[in-house]
Amino acid sequence: MENAVPIATPRPGQLLARGVCRHLLHHDFVTVEELVPAPGLRVDVMALGPKGEVWVIECKSGRADYQADHKWQGYLDWCDRFFWAVDAAFPTELLPDDTGLILADAYDAEILRIGPEQRLAPARRKGVVQKFARHAALRQHAARDPQVSLSAW
Numbered sequence: 001m002e003n004a005v006p007i008a009t010p011r012p013g014q015l016l017a018r019g020v021c022r023h024l025l026h027h028d029f030v031t032v033e034e035l036v037p038a039p040g041l042r043v044d045v046m047a048l049g050p051k052g053e054v055w056v057i058e059c060k061s062g063r064a065d066y067q068a069d070h071k072w073q074g075y076l077d078w079c080d081r082f083f084w085a086v087d088a089a090f091p092t093e094l095l096p097d098d099t100g101l102i103l104a105d106a107y108d109a110e111i112l113r114i115g116p117e118q119r120l121a122p123a124r125r126k127g128v129v130q131k132f133a134r135h136a137a138l139r140q141h142a143a144r145d146p147q148v149s150l151s152a153w
Helices: 012-026 063-067 072-078 122-144
Strands: 030-035 043-048 054-060 081-086 100-104 109-113
Touching: 012 030, 012 043, 012 054, 012 081, 012 100, 012 109, 030 122, 043 072, 043 122, 054 072, 054 100, 054 122, 072 081, 072 122
Parallel strands: 054 081, 081 100
Antiparallel strands: 030 043, 043 054, 100 109
């Protein structure tokens, strides 16, 4: 197949995101990965719950990955709850106590700590949910039609 697109090997954070997404589905949350809520920000996983709650989950594959992240506090304005997702080897004492914590691997996850709720303002919630829906629809479109470039959107 001369036009076949090679499948890239998932990075460690992407494997954590897969496990998180699988787990959240058991809690009736739907998810999208790598959503850009605002210029300069890209969340690893955004989850939309059955009652409209919006969660952001940042996946960290190790100490260096966490220490290099200087934007995570900017994500707090785009969700009701914020979580870190890490694997069993991650030094969790590095993570702020006032954030959620999910232990994950490529196949599943477990919510260890629920972070505090900071409800989005109604206008912000509407915008986030619309962005979530458009992102999900564009991803579905790209899966059906690989010739579509999502980078233009």
